[in-house]
Amino acid sequence: MKTPDEILQNCKKPEGALGEETILRMNESHAELTAWGISQIEIAKQAVVLDIGCGGGKALGRLSKKAKDGRLYGLDYSETSVEMAKQENREDVEMGKMEIVHGSVSALPFPDGMFDIVTSVESYYFWPDLSHDFREVRRVMKNGAVFAVIAEMYNHEGQSEEDKYIVKTLQMHNNTPEELEDMLKKAGFREVRIELEQNKGWLCAVAVR
Numbered sequence: 001m002k003t004p005d006e007i008l009q010n011c012k013k014p015e016g017a018l019g020e021e022t023i024l025r026m027n028e029s030h031a032e033l034t035a036w037g038i039s040q041i042e043i044a045k046q047a048v049v050l051d052i053g054c055g056g057g058k059a060l061g062r063l064s065k066k067a068k069d070g071r072l073y074g075l076d077y078s079e080t081s082v083e084m085a086k087q088e089n090r091e092d093v094e095m096g097k098m099e100i101v102h103g104s105v106s107a108l109p110f111p112d113g114m115f116d117i118v119t120s121v122e123s124y125y126f127w128p129d130l131s132h133d134f135r136e137v138r139r140v141m142k143n144g145a146v147f148a149v150i151a152e153m154y155n156h157e158g159q160s161e162e163d164k165y166i167v168k169t170l171q172m173h174n175n176t177p178e179e180l181e182d183m184l185k186k187a188g189f190r191e192v193r194i195e196l197e198q199n200k201g202w203l204c205a206v207a208v209r
């Protein structure tokens with residue numbers, strides 16, 4: 001039997017059978033947050049979109065509905081996530097509209113200036129070096145492209161004890177909105193807007209290259 005902490009660790013990098021269970025659970029539990037986060041940005045029909053830390057691929061499915069005539073890419077450093085995201089989006093993958101690749105945010109396997117939109121849902125907390133990794137995301141974006149960092153927790157006065165426990169156990173980044181804005185600006189984004197859904201404790205940082 002797995003301990004609650006072992007189950008939590010699988011959110012950071014889902015692996016094996018427990019990883020598959022975790023991904024299915026996250027597909028459900030992140031649905032509302034993902035819909036809210038994606039609604040904060042405009043996505044053109046022809047957009048070329050990347051979702052980083054794509055997990056089970058539900059966000060990619062939503063993004064594909066917006067970018068009807070676009071191209072979608074998902075990336076995750078967990079092989080289990082990559083496989084499950086491919087299954088979730090089988091039709092788009094088989095049609096050649098979507099590609100899901102194994103890799104790290106710290107060394108994105110894409111050329112400079114490729115994307116119109118980059119999203120990341122519930123993943124930035126685990127990235128190894130935010131100042132480097134935000135720059136790496138910016139590198140693969142076109143000028144004027146938009147990066148949305150979507151998160152269901154951030155550091156604020158009313159943060160729950162449960163969230164604080166999760167942050168500590170998983171050694172997650174737990175930034176205030178101001179810190180995130182500052183880091184994104186220092187990474188070279190020319191405009192940063194922070195949207196908060198305060199009743200839920202959600203954050204969406206929208207950064208324009």
Ligand SMILES: C[S@@+](CC[C@H](N)C(=O)[O-])C[C@H]1O[C@@H](n2cnc3c(N)ncnc32)[C@H](O)[C@@H]1O
Nearest residue numbers: 026030053054055076077078104105121123126
């Ligand atoms: C909490 S899950 C969220 C998955 C999905 N976005 C969702 O909302 O359900 C975090 C995901 O980010 C991925 N991840 C964490 N750090 C990463 C990194 N450095 N590079 C790429 N993916 C990463 C994990 O493997 C995992 O699939």
